[in-house]
Amino acid sequence: MSETPTVFELHPQLRKDCQVIGRFSLCQLLLMGDAHYPWFILVPQRQAVSEIFELDWEDQVQLLRESSGLARALTRAFNPDKLNIAALGNVVPQLHVHHIVRYRDDVAWPAPVWGRSPARPYSEAERTALLARLTPLLAADLVLERPEG
């Protein structure tokens, strides 16, 4: 008898494209490796879920709580012209919710970011500076990932 795996595993494509920043009570917080935009992703640590409505209601409310907490922190940290929040998943079926800080002078504005410009990798200094602005605002709820190595 096969069983649904109970241990959460991040989809390989998300692992390849993103850095794990830390964990809220439900979601992993990822930073997309594209320095064009402050672009974060929440991934509920639940196996075999592709749509928000497939989560238990309690998990849905927790996802909303973490999403809105992240959105509020992104607004304080980066003063965006707009946030783009989206659960698409046409390419990576594992449920993940984009949270992207948009500015009127960014490279894709006013279009959505997907498929616009090739990703620009962060320098170590850029990434450190970016995270230093955001993570203190999330400190009460976020367990930071330990650096590898």
Added chain:
Amino acid sequence: MSETPTVFELHPQLRKDCQVIGRFSLCQLLLMGDAHYPWFILVPQRQAVSEIFELDWEDQVQLLRESSGLARALTRAFNPDKLNIAALGNVVPQLHVHHIVRYRDDVAWPAPVWGRSPARPYSEAERTALLARLTPLLAADLVLERPEG
């Protein structure tokens, strides 16, 4: 002294691009006038709100309830390969949440739909058939808009 308007008004661009199908307790349900995809939009009937986290927490939870109810109904009605759910708002700042039924053989797959193909208007028969599949599944929560004229 100017006051924030207390009566909700749908943004003119949404009024132009969409048809109002009905009202949930918080949101208006719109059908986007693009027959390439079953594409619906929820608009919370609150003035001067651009981001989900700006709603009162109670309204946020109600938006989630209406969004997940709609997503479940879209899944039953149209058997999508994926739903795309997104709050973007780069062009229309009034908070609105896209709910788009995606298929692997639709004109934009796997890209997001925005800015891909010029909208294809519905025929009256197509729109009637589409809504006849969806609205009975929402009947308990949705007050249908009366036809104009």
